Amino acid sequence: MIGQAPAGRRGKLAGWSTRDLLVVAAIGAALGVALIPVTYLGLTLMATLGPFLYALSTSLSRVPSVMTMYVVRRPGAAVLGALVAGLVQVPFTPTGWVILVAFALSGAACELPFLLTRYRRFGLPTLMISGAVAALLGLALQYVPFGYGNLALLVQLALILTAAAGGALITGGLAKLLADALAKTGVLSGYAVGQKRQEV
Amino acid sequence: MQTFYRDTGAFLQRLNPLSKVLAFFPALVFVALVTDPWTPLAFIVLTAATVLVLGRVPFGYFLKVAGPLLLLVVGFLIFYPFVVRGELVAGSPVLFTLGPLTVYEAGILYALATALRIYALILLSLSFTLTTDATDFVRALVQQWRLPYKVGYGALAVFRFVPMLGSELAAIRAAHRVRGLSEGGGPRARYEQLKRYAVPLLATAVRRAERTALAMDGRAFGAYPERTYYRRLRFAPRDVLFVGGFWTVCLLIVLALNAAGLLGPLVLLQTT
Known part of the structure; x- marks a missing residue:
């Protein structure tokens, strides 16, 4: 296969060729730029309509991690995709490096379910679980600074359910839809997503 | 697309990007945990002063960027009082009633504190964005x-x-x-x-x-273990000075607030 990393190299990023790295970075960057309005929308949503729509908009910003993992299928792909998507946003959004940390953390959260399947399952259920887990962990991190713990209990419960469902459907679902649509164009023929497409 | 970065060549812009992260991070964590409205207010003033004086960011430009973010504060004031947990507002005077919704004074105060806290967090991160070249940030992440x-x-x-x-x-x-x-x-x-x-x-x-x-x-990217750099970034004495100075000022603010009795309990130490 073209672009395979040289054999025998160990340590960090073993098995990652420059091509994998740049494809992940490119998808992350393209989606990161597309997500800049979402970051702004998130800030205003949080201001005007409260945490519910904010929880949904953060699900949208996790699409790059799940999508890069689904395409490249290598350990670390979700974190890398999120990292680049966050880096691209640093100069263009007021929240700067804090959003980078947030992206990196949610990328790690998206990575977790794939790690637990030892990077063997990449079906829609795994993608959706990944989105939901990341959304719940993200919500947990927001509890303290945003003071959600002091909301009425029913509101809290609804918030948790919204986050989980939003994470599964928006993050997992949209990542798969986008990646499959992209695979149809043939640019991903070097990856598993694209090859399955050609067999059919 | 417009970036927020303003290269005025001032002190903040010449720092290693990481020293800004190091300086702001403890403040950010601390502000995220406070419950009173005064601490975030103090940090909002401190951050604005740092950016305007040490970063020499034009005042009008700073207002243009930071002003719209005030929307957040207003938004929280509208949304929060209606959904705050019952025990928090028990025994607090009723401000007004709107159909089935009752707004308590404690609810408003709580919303104000949360809104100010979020605004302080945003300003702390904004000060980095206004004074840092993103590519230098990546270089520093790699080198340091x-x-x-x-x-x-x-x-x-x-x-x-x-x-x-x-x-x-x-x-x-x-x-x-x-x-x-x-x-x-x-x-x-x-x-x-x-x-x-x-x-x-x-x-x-x-x-x-x-x-x-x-x-x-x-071009043999990643082929050799040794890496050379065109632009070298380092931690200079001024970085140490800035990080130490910023931490000291933050500490003094917190001590002063504590002495004045304005510092509320931290979230993690609260019993409720």
Whole structure:
């Protein structure tokens, strides 16, 4: 296969060729730029309509991690995709490096379910679980600074359910839809997503 | 697309980007945990002063960026009092009633504290964005904090795609328009629209990434363990001075607030 990393190299990023790295970075960057309005929308949503729509908009910003993992299928792909998507946003959004940390953390959260399947399952259920887990962990991190713990209990419960469902459907679902649509164009023929497409 | 960075050549701009992260991080964590409205207010003033004096960011520009973010504060004031947990407002005087909704004084105070806290967090991160070149930030991450340089330089290479993505998007839009595809419509049409723009954009990005990767491999990117740098970033004495100074000022503010009895309990130490 073209672009395979040289054999025998160990340590960090073993098995990652420059091509994998740049494809992940490119998808992350393209989606990161597309997500800049979402970051702004998130800030205003949080201001005007409260945490519910904010929880949904953060699900949208996790699409790059799940999508890069689904395409490249290598350990670390979700974190890398999120990292680049966050880096691209640093100069263009007021929240700067804090959003980078947030992206990196949610990328790690998206990575977790794939790690637990030892990077063997990449079906829609795994993608959706990944989105939901990341959304719940993200919500947990927001509890303290945003003071959600002091909301009425029913509101809290609804918030948790919204986050989980939003994470599964928006993050997992949209990542798969986008990646499959992209695979149809043939640019991903070097990856598993694209090859399955050609067999059919 | 416009970046927030303002290169005025002032003290803050000449610092190592990481020393700004180091300086602001403890303040950020602390502000995230406080419950009273005074601490965030103090940090809002401190951050604004730091950016305006040490960063020499033009005052009008600072207002133009930071002003709209005040919307957040207003928004929290509207939303929060209605959904605050019952025990928090028990025994507090009722301010007014709006149909089935009752607004308590404690609810308003709580909303105010939360809103100010979030505004302080945003300003603390904004001060970094206003005074830091993003590519220098990546360089510093690679050189000082051992981010694998393959990741760092991969990201930098892809940074160059961003303006191209913009022109690419314009071309795709023009192509759609020539073919007479309409914009707008219901959610179904919106999804179709998203796919029409996103897929060609991603496809060109991936193609360009593969070509760039080939070019980088051709120039022996990542082939040797030793790495040399064109632009070297270091931690200079002024970085130590800034981080130490900022921490000291933060500590003094917190001690002063505590002495004045204005510092509320921290979230983690609360019993409720």
